[in-house]
Amino acid sequence: MRYFALFLTSLVLLTVQPTLAQADTLSSGFATSEELVANGGFESWVDNQPSAWDFWIVGDEKSKENQGLALAPSTDAAVGERAALLQGIGEADTWIILNQNIPVESGSIFHFSGMLRGLDVLSPTGRRWQCQIGIIARSAQGQRINQWLLKPAPGTTDWYSDSRIIQAPPGCASFDLQVVTNGKGRLLVDEVSLRPTRIRGGMKSGLSGAEKRRADLEYLTTTLPMLHIEPFRFTSEAAFDSLAGTIAKECDTLSDLDFTFRLMELVASLDDAHTTLEFAVRPPRLPIQYEFFGDDLRVMLAPKPCADIVGGRVLEIGGKPISDVLGAIRVLIPHETESWIRYRTPRLLRLMAVAEHLGIVSEDGAIDLVVATDRGDRRQCRLDLNLDFKRSDFIFAFPADKAEPLYLSCWDNYWLKYLPDSKTLYVRGVRCREDKQKPMAGFIDQIDEIVDTRPIERFVLDLRYNTGGGSGVFRPLIAAVASHRDAGDIGQCYVITGIATFSAACLNAQEFVDKAGALVVGEAMGNRTDRFGQLNEFSLPYSGLRVRYSTKRFRWGGHDEDMLVPDIPAPLTWQDYSEGRDPAMEAILSDKSRP
Known part of the structure; x- marks a missing residue:
């Protein structure tokens, strides 16, 4: 049955x-x-x-x-x-x-x-x-x-x-x-x-490239508003239709690549961070990584020939000012917060298709970068995209002579460490996903054993790099910790959030605040606690582009606010990172507000 x-x-x-x-x-x-x-x-x-x-x-x-x-x-x-x-x-x-x-x-x-x-x-x-x-x-x-x-x-x-x-x-x-x-x-x-319904994705033969683009656009603009749970909650239907009309007029002259990004812009205009347009086949990644520290985009990884620019603040990419590049990417990212823009932008910049669309790849297959070092020097590098690189060919920004802080130490779905000097139990949740090798029930038993045998003045749940999954995975842990908190077995609880805290992790953060009285430490999260989610998808008939859309709206009961704001702001600066420090944990260990 x-x-x-x-x-x-x-x-x-x-x-x-x-x-x-x-x-x-x-x-x-x-x-x-x-x-x-x-x-x-x-x-x-x-x-x-x-x-x-x-x-x-x-x-x-x-x-x-x-x-x-x-x-x-x-x-x-x-x-x-x-x-x-x-x-x-x-x-x-x-x-x-x-x-x-x-x-x-x-x-x-x-x-x-x-x-x-x-x-x-x-x-x-x-x-x-x-x-x-x-x-x-x-x-x-x-x-x-x-x-x-x-x-x-x-x-x-x-x-x-x-x-x-x-x-x-x-x-x-x-x-x-x-x-x-x-x-x-x-x-x-x-x-x-x-x-x-009468919505169909059938294909006709003998269409020109422009006709196929128009057919895909019509299918998208008909189907997405029908399937999304509440498509025009954050934007107007008139604005969506206006942009779609502009794209329809461009179908004769757009390349397939540029048409893809115009559709990406159209989907992003709904301002639902969960509703996205995805490539039919994932494009190749560039041999470079970036991250934001405040408003500065930094090079975090590059091949050894470009070692001089690692850690540098990006000024130009492909001969274009970084402000122009960031502005062109911004319209492609469905977002509800500035934090999510800061998280997603460096990841889009790593995709070859995005680089080609932005016009930052030279005819001979290279990208020219200009950065400013911490000493104020201006350095240039040509990133040759025709070369094959192995992992050993890269230079990382994190200093080799520094010990990794806890937030970089392990990337399991969830793990913990007891810090005896500060009587702190630190739990890091990287993904809201059950670990088959380490089921959550056994992980909670491990927490219970530590609470029963050691003094706990602080309990830290670190969700700063958790982009979500299923909110139910961490719910039993939150309930167990809240029970210990109510019984007086542990002291103050904290939850660390950041720009990558997204989807189910946002809800878990709010749950931890409500149930365990946790203080929020770190940076603003990647999306609202009043949000959409539970995704489904459909494909456009000719391009094969995939549209992922929200089928539910989630709201944490009893809260009017859209965002969970840090009680103790502790943004990660470039100086913190380059010195191997964790400002969020430092703020927690020095917090005097706990009972």
Whole structure:
């Protein structure tokens, strides 16, 4: 039995769906009349069960004895004569589920909708109800690939409708369409629908390059606003359409490469850092690395022939002032904060396709760089892109005679170190991803053992280079530390954030503040705590360019602020880095505000 992986979501994260007005617009314009849900209006019943639907009670055996009370037809219908009535049993781990499996084709786009009415709905914990309609996308082997939820029915409500436009992700073979409730109260459901849309990605033969570019542009401008959870929250639809219109006029003269970057600019105009346009094939990387320190872009790695410029402040690239180069890259980066611009810019500058688009590659395949050293000298170097380099051929900016600070010492998904001199337990989270070699449950046991056997005056969670993943990975750790904090086993908690703290890591940082009273140290994060996420993607038919888009809005409950601002600012300067210092840890160890 394949059941209810749908609704085991966070108890605090809020999912915001499109408004009913938006849903009606989507439906009328793009859904076809072909209905894929059998008996979605719940008019047909056999032996007290709706036809074409599977019915499960998932929980202990005692709960299953109530099966006859959990589901029944109701004459309180939104449309027609009948609706389905799901009666919550009141047990925390008991789920009442209606399920219908629907074969679909990967890449197809659907209009998904349903109607709900809640009657005194309340979860067993008194907090988060789970009374919703949702879809699980599954592979041919039954593995869950993605999921989508319609708006839940809390408390007592009138009948209401909700809908979404969804796309079957790569590898998807079927949808499990589910109605689920747990806890107490009654849930009425009616008019559950899944219909294909008129959005298609088919290809025609014999088109010119300009015609293919126009077709890709039209597909992008039609599909992205339909699939994104709330495309015009941070920008206007008129501005998006205006830029798209300008690009359409340029299709005859743009090269394929420049057209790619114009589309990248169009997607970036939505100001959702999670919604991006990606290359069909990842372009080669240049043999150089950069990073920002404050407003200065520095060379962090270069081949030995360019050793003189390593550590230098970049003044020119390819004969262009660095300000011009940065301005041209800025419009390509979907962002919500200046921090994310500072993080993403050096990474885009490493891509050959970006360098060619910017016009900083010479005809003979080289890039000329001009930097200023800390002594004020001006140095030049020609980076020959025709040469093959091995790792041993590079010079790194970090001084060889300095010990690496903790934030550079290990790049495992998560690791820890106890600092006896300061009675500090330092935990670094590099990725919000479970480590198969070191499961989080065992890692928490390790923390518990240290707390039980050693004095802990400070607990540090370092998320400054964590670009996200799944926020649930670190949630048990945060809960465990908060419990120790409440029991008086540890002193002040701190969370270190930086320009690369992004997505799930931002939510984890906010959770740590709320649950453990952590102070925020470091720099502003890469995106808002009120943000979009949970990505899906589609490809443009002719170029193969991939568009990744957000399907959910996440907001940390109880906060009006969009950003988590450091309580103790501690930016990493070039002097700090070149001397092997960590200003964030220095600020924490010298902080006198802890009890």
